[in-house]
Amino acid sequence: MVIDWLPSILIVVLLALGVIGALRRISLWRAGQPEKVNLIAGLMAMPGRYLNDLHHVVERDKYMSRTHVATAGGFVLSMVLVIAVYVFHVEQKIVTWLLLGALVLMLCGAFFVFKRRLNPPSRLSKGPWMRLPKSLITFALTFIVLTLPVAGVLPEGFGGVLLTLILSVGVIVGLGELLFGMGWGGPMKHAFAGALHLAFHRRPERFGGGRSTGLKPAQLGGESHGVAKPSDFKWNQLLGFDACVQCGKCEAMCPAFAAGQPLNPKKLIQDMVVGLAGGTDAKYAGSPHPVRKTGKEPGKEVGHAKGGANNIITAGLIEADTLWSCTTCRACVEECPMMIEHVDAIVDMRRFLTMEKGDTPNKGSEVLENIIATDNPNGYAPSSRTNWSADQNLPVMKEKKQADVLFWVSDGAFDMRSQRILRSFVKLMKAANVDVAILGDEERDSGDLARRLGDDATFQSLAKRNLATLSQYSFKKIVTTDPHAYHCLRNEYADFDTEGALKGVEVLHHTTFLNQLVQAGALKLDTFKGGKVTYHDPCYLGRYNGEYDAPRDLLRSLGIEVAEMERSRFRSRCCGGGGGAPITDIPGERRIADMRMEDVTATGAELVAVGCQQCTAMLEGVVEPRPEVKDIAEILAGQLIEEVH
Amino acid sequence: MQPNVVSLISIGRHPQSGRARRAEQDGRGVELGLKLAGEKLSVLHVGNPEEPVLRQYAGMGLPAMTVLKQDETADAVPALSDYLQQEKIDIVLTGVRSESGESSGMVPYLLAEKLGWPVVARVADIVSIKDGVAEVLLALPRGQRRSVTVKLPFIASVDNAAAPARQSAFGPGQRVRMESVNTHGEVDQIRVDWQEAPAKPRPKRLKTVKAKTAADRFKAATAKPQGGSGKVMKNESAAEKAKAIFDLLIEENVIR
Amino acid sequence: MSDIIRRDPRREWIARNRLHPLHDSVANAVQGEVRGPSGLLRKNPHQVGFIGPNGLKRIDRLKGNAVVGVGNKRSAANQEAVLPLHKVDNPDFYIVVVPDMVGGRLSGHDKDILGLAHTMVSTIEGNGAVVAVCFGESKETHYDLAGVDRLIHLSASEYEGFAPEARLTALTHIEAQLAPKHWLFPDSIHGGSDLGSRLAARLGERPAAQAWQVSGEQTVCRGGGGSLDISRQTPRILMLLEECGEAIDETRHEALAIEVDGISVSEPALQDKGLMDVDPSAIPLAEAEFILSAGNGIHNWDQFHKVATVLGATEGASRVAVDDGFMPRFRQVGATGTWVTARVYLAVGISGAIQHMQGIGQCDKVVAINTDAGCDMVKRAALSVIGDSEDILAELMLLAQARKKGSQEEQSDAA
Structure with a gap:
């Protein structure tokens, strides 16, 4: 070889530059707030998390998962070997052949990446990401040619100076992208930040098949609440934003984006990256936050957002409406291959808007004031909370003190439509002779709405008061028809349960509980003779709590074969009723509920079964003609064979 | 020139839950005060400085508020007028009626009498202040407004028609600077003799029939009660239907 | 027409035959005097009397009371004219009522208070007279029937319009001259409670506001934001809620004028600049008295807006109309929008989702225009009209325009 040392020098220099960049990046994350993370255990668990959990998510798209395995696997292996061969001059034949194999593998992967990028779907970001497959191919090809003489396939010194120069350019391009770009914010940043993000994830419970969906409590008191500036995020949240690969899976799933509301979760995460690194979003090359056609004001196009680690986020980086468009349905989180927590970030920023600026849009402030004053x-x-059950003869805990099952009625008690669901459920419980009691007027709002609207102070106050009430009575199960209350009771109250009011108590959604009753043979049900039925998975039951089967089992027990929607189970599309979205009411091109009803109609179903009063209200809000909407409890109660005594 | 504005605040009462809250009209008074004086607005309360509801007012973005510390049973007017006399004030804003206590709505009038200032009742907005004269919009029923000018200083009671109070944020509410002033109020002696009971729903007046003859009384007693399901017009012509609606509108006196 | 009286044998036959299907219409058509063939006056014994509630025929021998007709009305008018006159000579004390006189006339609220004043007079020992103090131009012609024993009418221009300070000065003069036992004000937004509070502050009296059960001794008034009933000794100055008493309807009163002299009104601090022109569409939905609300059944939105303007109604909308972008969000009526309190709610093309029905729960009269006779809104409405909204709104607009024109002409005639 003419200039034998050139590749080695280049590798070392670029590696060093990459490390410097990485250290700089790390210092950017360290601007965030401290959060305790087990560094060693996290790093140890990282490969497992990557191979297992992350791969599971990527595996949903077989093409991409194989491509990524080939490319990433080939790259990591070849990089290690490149360093061994070219920096430490390990020149055993087997190693060089291994390197060649790894490079060919990577080349194949890179080729498929390239192929996908020929006609990319709109969810993918363009810009530097279009360059990436070419850089990958350059890297692989360069090192293949470079290694061939080493491996003895080609004679030493093949090609002369010209080839050496070409190869040097290839080395610079390839390694520049892969090593330099990794540390200095190129597309390959995702590999470095992503690996660390997996290691130091804020919700380690999510790995290994677990679920962690409850929001983290806000610290109350002090100079500020919530996240005002990027540096108010926890450091590992900032790290998480950097892990984004801009694959746009979130964008494709986001109901608000599809409805034309000004939220694109991918852009939101990239805005956060702009915020933490400082600068503008001019380099962003994906779809923007949707802008309503009618009101195209200047400054909303990509390139106008400015931010810095210590600048207020909603002053220039993103519009407050973007944050308020989110329904907290977690479709983006569920879909993200990098396991980024979009919803946490959005609620953190909402907390600042609500608790510091007092700027909850539309009916938000009125609703929060009502929750504070009337629960x-x-x-x-509050004294009319039990009016709905005047004719139900339901025992109240205040008198009964203990029961097997505590029925958490939720705020559906005030809504005439939801009361039909409550009555149906009570009818079923009575038929099954369940020892049940309600809290009556002692019950309060679960705090779900206040929390999603960013008012964690009110949520915490409600949670504490509810827990104090619950701790006075003894019961084995809490059952509720409202998945939002279910989620709060099951996943979020534990942070405040100092007295152990919910210790050893099973919190169940009514579909789970009814399914237990049906399986135990406590309910006699007639077969359902209506038409085609489909089932809509409520976000707070499905994605938040993993209950996909009980409702379907119940429908099956009525002899119903569920005609599944294209988007069902963990991919279910939100009804638009979560996260206070109906209250903040950010205008879009369409309504989320209408889109969901189109999903329903596409199955040809005449009836859509739901397990949530909020979903019922939203779907019933779609203009007729449309399929009928019924809660599973209502369908069951309709098929109940009542014994005559 | 920014006027010196004082908003008086009291502890409200939620009509449904009976819980203490930011009073509806007082909140609007603070909002109007913030519009007129911005950060310089002084907010004044007579009572217990520890009352958590005060933080709901502070959550509107008040850096500080003054509390004239006094027992709940004491009369607020002497303490207020003493305090207001010391300060140089252009406008005092109150609610029309408090949501707790006697709710007579006399505070602005008594203060005005003591201070010798004019009082403007049921203000919807203060439009402008020029050369010591304020242009004020008064709220009338059905959303009507009357324009009035008044010389500074004056006292205004703020009506429900004024701009609603902004959202109260938790953070600023926690950080407000409470300046507590000790006063000694006299116990309201007259009120001690009163009896208070939860409000009874007032009976709705029935249409009494004053009949001169037995036959008329009999007819009135046996007449079909009104109400039930309404009248439905199906097959009449559009003109007839419109006429029926129009007659009802005239009968209800909503068309002038 | 000739004078010859002609008979119609067929009609006579039908009139005689009570089983004939046309009997009723023929028998009822015969009104006034019926003459026989010889020209003699004939009485049809079948038409005398009426069918009583138990189905039996009743013959009323009391002339003038039995049959409702023109004669009856005349007799009622006669009776009103002879209402007994309530005279108070040399009264021992006065109770002064200061009515609102909205539009220059005594309102229902004012009349209730005058009635209450008389019941108070009757419970207090001695010979009391009820005095009404009226300011400004008065169109009221029936002070006597409303229970006014003495009338103080101050019509000078300084009391006209919005003049609380001048009126207060006048009231303090009356206080000095008559030393009334009680001052009664309507507790209303029309100025009664303002004036009452001003007088109480000036005289140093502790008034009772929002009073609703008053006798000479005891007063019950609302306190604590409407959550308390405070029972207390009846104070000198009272501000009374609506329906606090029964209006006078069985006596006439003298309504003798009392002159108050020597009132000197100083330059007021409050200068009235007159009423503002308020666009009905600018009135907040929750305050509006008459709402024209649009739903999914509206297709011609220009027409809808025009009708709202012509009728002077505040516009409302159902959720669907808002979602579809035809109306702004703040116009939405319902549990998820604004809870309205309108007296008349005219719902066009709204079938009535449950949340919507909750939101209009406090409305007095609901009128529905809808194509579906079975929808919930029709069930709730006091008057429902089934048909195409566009046609009906068009007719409604014509009627409203015609009326406007008529009233304008009337005004110009009067001028």
Whole structure:
């Protein structure tokens, strides 16, 4: 070889530059707030998390998962070997052949990446990401040619100076992208930040098949609440933003984006990256936050957002409306191959808007004021909470003190439509002779709405008061028809349960509980003779709590074969009713509920079964003609064979 | 020139839950005060400085508020008028009626009488202040407005028609600077003799029939009660239907 | 027409035959006097009397009371004219009522208070007279029937319009001259409670506001934001809620004028600049008295807006109309929008989702225009009209325009 040392020098220099960049990047994350993470255990668990959990998510798209395995696997292996061969001059034949094999593998992977990029779907970001497959191919090809003489396939010194120069350019391009770009914010940043993100993830419970969906409590008191500036995020949240590969899976799933509301989760995460690194979003090459056609104001196009680690986020980086468009349905989180927590970030920023600026849009402030003054969002008299059950003869805990099952009625008690669901459920429980009691007027709003609207102070106050009430009575199970209350009771109250009010208590959604009753043979049900039925998975039941089967089992027990929608189970599309979205009411091109109803109609179903009063309200809000909407409890109660005594 | 504005605040009461809250009209008074004086607005309360509801007012973005410390049973007016006399004030804003206590709505009038200032009742907005004269919009029923000018200083009671109070944020509410002033109020002696009971729903007046003859009384007693399901017009012509609606509108006196 | 009286044998036959299907219409058509063939006056014994509630025929021998007709009305008018006159000579004390006089006339609220004043007079020992103090131009012609024993009418221009300070000065003069036992004000937004509070502050009296059960001794008034009933001794100054008493309807009163002299009104601090022109569409939905609300059944939105303007109604909308972008969000009526309190709610093309029905729960009269006779809104409505909204709104607009024109002409005639 003419200039034998050139590749080695280049590798070392670029590696060093990459490390410097990486250290700089790390210092950017360290601007965030401290959060305790087990560094060693995290790093140890990282490969497992990558191979197992992350791969599971990527595996949903077989093409991409294989491509990524080939490319990433080939790259990591070849990089290690490149360093061994070219820096430490390990010149055993087997190693060089191994290197060649790894490079060919990577080349194949890179080729498929290239192929996908020929006609990319709109969710993918363009810009530097279009360059990436070419850089990958350059890297692989360069090192293949470079290694061939080493491996003895080609004679030493083949090609002369010209080839050496070409190869040097190839080395610079390839390694520049892969090593330099990794540390200095190129597309390959995702590999470095992503690996560390997996190691130091804020919700380690999510790995190994677990679920962690409850929001983290806000620290109350002090100079500020919530996240005002990027540096108010925890450091590992900032790290998480950097892990984004801009694959746009979130964008493709986001109901708000599809409805034309000004939220694109991918852009949101990239805005956060802009914020933490400082600068503008001019380099962003994906779809923007949707802008309503009618009101195209200047400054909303890509390139106008400015931010810095210590600048207020909503002053220039993103519009507040973007944050309020989110329904907290977690479709983006569920879909993200890098396991980024979009919803946490959005609620953190909402907390600042609500608790510091007092700027919850539309009906938000009224609803929060009502929750504070009356413990329900609509400002009804707390003493009228049990009016719905006047004819139900339901025992109240205050008198009964203990029961097997505590029925958490939720704020559906005030809504005439939801009361039908409640009555049906009570009818079923009575038929099954369940020892049940309700809290009556002692119950309060679960705090779900207040929390999603960013008012964690009110949520915490409600949670503490509810827990104090619960701790006075003894019961084995809490059952509720409202998945939002279910989620709070099951996943979020534990942070405040100092007295152990919910210790050893099973919190169940009514579909789970009814399914247990049906399986135990406590309910006699007639077969359902209506038409085609489909089932809509409520976000807070499905994605938040993993309950996909009980409702389907129940429908099956009625002899119903569920005609599944294209988007069902963990991919279910939100009804638009979560996260306070109906209250903040950010205008879009369409309504989320209408889109969901189109999904329903596409199955040809005449009835859509739901397990949530909020979903019922949203779907019933779609203009007729449309399929009928019924809660599973209502369908079951309709098929109940009542014994005559 | 920014006027010196004082908003008086009291502890409200939620009509449904009976819980203490930011009073509806007082909140609007603070909002109007913030519009007129911005950060310089002084907010004044008579009572217990520890009351958590005060933080709901502070959550509107008040850096500080003054509390004239006084027992709950004491009369607020002497303490207020003493305090207001010391300061150089252009406008005092109150609610029309408090949501707790006697709710007579006399505070602005008594203060005005003591201070010798004019009082403007049921203000919807203060439009402008020029050369010591304020242009004020008064709220009338059905959303009507009357324009009035008044010389500074004056006292205004703020109506429900004024701009609603902004959202109260938790953070600023926690950080407000409470300046507590000790006053000694006299116990309201007259009120001690009163009896208070939860409000009874007032009976709705029935249409009484004053009949001169037995036959008329009999007819009135046996007449079909009104109400039930309404009248439905199906097959009449559009003109007839419109006429029926129009007659009802005239009968209800909503068309002038 | 000739004078010859002609008979119609067929009609006579039908009139005689009570089983004939046309009997009723023929028998009822015969009104006034019926003459026989010889020209003699004939009485049809079948038409005398009426069918009583138990189905039996009743013959009323009391002339003038039995049959509702023109004669009856005349007799009622006669009776009103002879209402007994309630005279108070040399009264021992006065109770002064200061009515609102909205539009220059005594309102229902004012009349209730005048009635209450008389019941108070009757519970207090001695010979009391009820005095009404009226300011400004008065169109009221029936002070006597409303229970006014003495009338103080101050019509000078300084009391006209919005003049609380001048009126207060006048009231303090009356206080000095008559030393009334009680001052009664309507507790209303029309100025009654303002004036009452001003007088109480000036005289140093502790008034009772929002009073609703008053006798000479005891007063019950609302307190604590409407959550308390405070029972207390009846104070000198009272501000009374609506329906606090029964209006006078069985007596006439003298309504003798009392002159108050020597009132000197100083330059007021409050200068009235007159009423503002308020666009009905600018009135907040929750405050509006008459709402024209649009739903999914509206297709011609220009027409809808025009009708709202012509009728002077505030516009409302159902959720669907808002979602579809035809109306702004703040116009949405319902549990998820604004809870309205309108007296008349005219719902066009709204079938009535449950949340919507909750939101209009406090409305007095609901009128529905809808194509579906079975929808919930029709069930709730006091008057429902089934048909195409566009046609009906068009007719409604014509009627409203015609009326406007008529009233304008009337005004110009009067001028």
